[in-house]
Amino acid sequence: MVVEAVAGALFLAVYLQFGLSVAAVVIAVITSFLLAVAIIDLEHRLILNKMVAPAAVAALALAPFWPDMGITRTLFGNAGMMGSLANPALAGVGASLFFLIIFLIYPGGMGLGDVKLAGVLGLLVGYLASLVAIWLSMVIAGALAVLLLVLRVKGRKDALPFGPFLAGGAYVVLLALSTLLGWYDEVTEAIAGMLPF
Numbered sequence: 171m172v173v174e175a176v177a178g179a180l181f182l183a184v185y186l187q188f189g190l191s192v193a194a195v196v197i198a199v200i201t202s203f204l205l206a207v208a209i210i211d212l213e214h215r216l217i218l219n220k221m222v223a224p225a226a227v228a229a230l231a232l233a234p235f236w237p238d239m240g241i242t243r244t245l246f247g248n249a250g251m252m253g254s255l256a257n258p259a260l261a262g263v264g265a266s267l268f269f270l271i272i273f274l275i276y277p278g279g280m281g282l283g284d285v286k287l288a289g290v291l292g293l294l295v296g297y298l299a300s301l302v303a304i305w306l307s308m309v310i311a312g313a314l315a316v317l318l319l320v321l322r323v324k325g326r327k328d329a330l331p332f333g334p335f336l337a338g339g340a341y342v343v344l345l346a347l348s349t350l351l352g353w354y355d356e357v358t359e360a361i362a363g364m365l366p367f
Contacts, residue, residue: 177205180341187345193239196232197344200294204337207287211333217283222290226262229293233258243296261292261300268304284332291340299346303339311335 180201188194203225211217234251236243245253245260266289273280292300311332318324 173205173209177202180205183345191239193241196239200344201341204341208334208337211283211331215281215331217281217287217333219286222283222286226286226290226293229258229262229290230255233293257296258293261295261297262289263292264297265289265292265300265304278329280332284336287333287336291336295340295343299343300340303336303343305339306342307332307335307339310338 181198184194184198184201188197203221207217207221210221233243234255236254237251243254243257245257266285269280269285269288273282273285288300288304291303295303311330315324315330318330324330
């Protein structure tokens with residue numbers, strides 16, 4: 171019952187943001203994926219390859235067509251299909267490498283499933299939004315960990331599954347993607363205007 175209520179609220183937020191559109195349908199499907207990953211990780215401490223791998227392939231296939239849905243993803247001013255493909259590809263590789271480094275330095279704090287999920291989220295939201303999603307997930311996870319320690323619900327050696335926080339961060343930035351990209355375009359245009367060439 172709780173899961174159904176949460177899912178309904180998430181889909182309602184997608185509808186309110188995107189209305190009846192192709193983008194709304196695509197983001198609702200992505201929301202379903204994120205919710206499923208979060209629930210499975212919470213219950214079983216697993217991020218399944220059979221979910222992550224198809225999602226990565228689908229995200230790469232979808233990437234060039236974001237502009238057709240009214241969501242531009244530029245890369246150094248290139249707003250066409252190539253820019254829309256290169257942007258999330260760069261984000262996917264970058265996010266995976268970032269989490270892989272964390273996994274190698276501190277294996278107990280991060281699983282390989284988180285590394286793979288971070289790559290998929292980079293593919294889904296692009297490099298600007300993935301930075302925000304990762305930052306959000308780390309801040310919220312850190313705050314919750316501190317709260318649970320203070321309340322003595324968890325000990326210092328108890329781990330929290332990180333997948334739900336990554337999924338939540340990705341969901342938030344998907345809803346705010348057009349705003350984030352608008353800010354990005356304004357900043358890059360301002361920087362380009364200051365360059366002497």
